[in-house]
Amino acid sequence: MTLGHDATGYVDRVGSSVHHLHVGDRVVMESALSCGICDYCKRGLYNICADLIYNGFLASYQTHPADLCHRLPDSIGMDEGTLAQTLAMGCQACFKADISPTSNVLIIGTTPTAVSAAMCAMAIGAKKVTIAGTMESALEMIDRELGYHTIHYDANALFGEVLEAVYCKFQEWPNCAINCAITPMTMNLAVMALQPCSVCVLAECESECASFNALDILMKNIRLVPSFRSANMYPTALQLMKSGRAPMHKFIGQVFAWGNVEEAFQCALHESNVGLRKVIVNGKSSNIGLQARKRSHRFQD
Numbered sequence: 001m002t003l004g005h006d007a008t009g010y011v012d013r014v015g016s017s018v019h020h021l022h023v024g025d026r027v028v029m030e031s032a033l034s035c036g037i038c039d040y041c042k043r044g045l046y047n048i049c050a051d052l053i054y055n056g057f058l059a060s061y062q063t064h065p066a067d068l069c070h071r072l073p074d075s076i077g078m079d080e081g082t083l084a085q086t087l088a089m090g091c092q093a094c095f096k097a098d099i100s101p102t103s104n105v106l107i108i109g110t111t112p113t114a115v116s117a118a119m120c121a122m123a124i125g126a127k128k129v130t131i132a133g134t135m136e137s138a139l140e141m142i143d144r145e146l147g148y149h150t151i152h153y154d155a156n157a158l159f160g161e162v163l164e165a166v167y168c169k170f171q172e173w174p175n176c177a178i179n180c181a182i183t184p185m186t187m188n189l190a191v192m193a194l195q196p197c198s199v200c201v202l203a204e205c206e207s208e209c210a211s212f213n214a215l216d217i218l219m220k221n222i223r224l225v226p227s228f229r230s231a232n233m234y235p236t237a238l239q240l241m242k243s244g245r246a247p248m249h250k251f252i253g254q255v256f257a258w259g260n261v262e263e264a265f266q267c268a269l270h271e272s273n274v275g276l277r278k279v280i281v282n283g284k285s286s287n288i289g290l291q292a293r294k295r296s297h298r299f300q301d
C-alpha cells in the first residue's frame with residue numbers, strides 16, 4: 001500500500017455475479033468509493049461524485065467493489081502496482097489536453113502526477129515534453145533516471161527569465177501546458193508561455209487561489225481544462241506500465257513491513273524525507289492474503 005490510500009491485494013472471495021476476477025488474482029484497487037447513483041456517476045464522472053468515501057486499506061481483509069478492482073499484469077509487482085493511481089491521474093491530464101504528436105507539452109511542477117503526465121505524453125508521442133519546477137533535487141532525479149527535459153527556475157525568478165528558458169527548450173512556444181503546481185505565478189507563466197489556441201490543463205494545486213491575466217486568456221483563445229482525480233484511467237495506466245513506457249517503480253522510495261506501519265507514516269510525514277518517491281507498506285512478511293496467494297496458480301513473489 002502506498003501511503004496514504006492506494007493499495008494492491010489478492011482476491012480472497014468474489015461475489016456470484018463477478019466474472020472478471022478469480023480467487024488468487026492480484027489486483028490494484030481504486031480507493032475512492034463513489035455512490036454510483038448521482039448524475040455525475042451516471043455520466044461516468046465518478047471522480048467528482050460528491051459522496052466519495054475512502055475506507056483506507058490498513059486491514060488484512062477488505063470488501064471492495066469488483067468494478068474498482070483491476071487485475072495486475074504478471075510483469076507488475078505488488079509494490080509498483082500501488083502506483084497505478086498516480087499514473088492514472090497523469091494519463092487523465094494528458095487525455096484532457098488532447099495530446100498528439102504535434103504537441104509541445106510544458107508540464108509545471110515536480111510531483112509524481114507531473115512526472116506521470118510526462119510519461120503518458122511521451123508514450124502518446126508528443127513532439128517535445130519538458131518539466132519545469134522549483135525543486136532542484138526532484139528535477140535532477142527526473143533528468144538522471146528518466147532522461148526527460150527539465151527547466152529549473154527560482155520561485156522569485158522574473159517571468160522573462162523563465163519564459164526565455166521555456167522558449168530555448170522548445171525552440172518555439174508550447175501549445176499545451178499541464179499545471180501540476182497551480183499558484184498565481186505558475187498560472188501566469190503558463191498563460192504567457194502558451195501559443196494562441198493552446199490548452200492549459202489544471203491538474204494539481206499548490207495554492208487554493210490563483211489569479212491570472214484573463215485578457216490574455218481571451219485574446220490568445222486559451223482553453224482552461226480541469227483534471228481532477230481520474231475516471232476510467234486504470235486500464236490505460238496498467239497498459240503503459242506493462243509496456244515499460246511508464247517505469248513507475250522509480251517512484252518507490254522506502255518499503256516498510258506491515259508491522260512497521262507507524263514508522264512508515266513517520267517517514268511519509270514530510271516530503272523532504274522521500275522527495276519525489278513514495279513510502280510503501282508491504283504485507284508480504286505477514287500472513288495477509290496468504291491463503292489467496294497459495295490458491296493462485298499465478299502467484300509471484
Ligand SMILES: [Zn+2]
Nearest residue numbers: 035038041049
Ligand atoms: Zn455519485
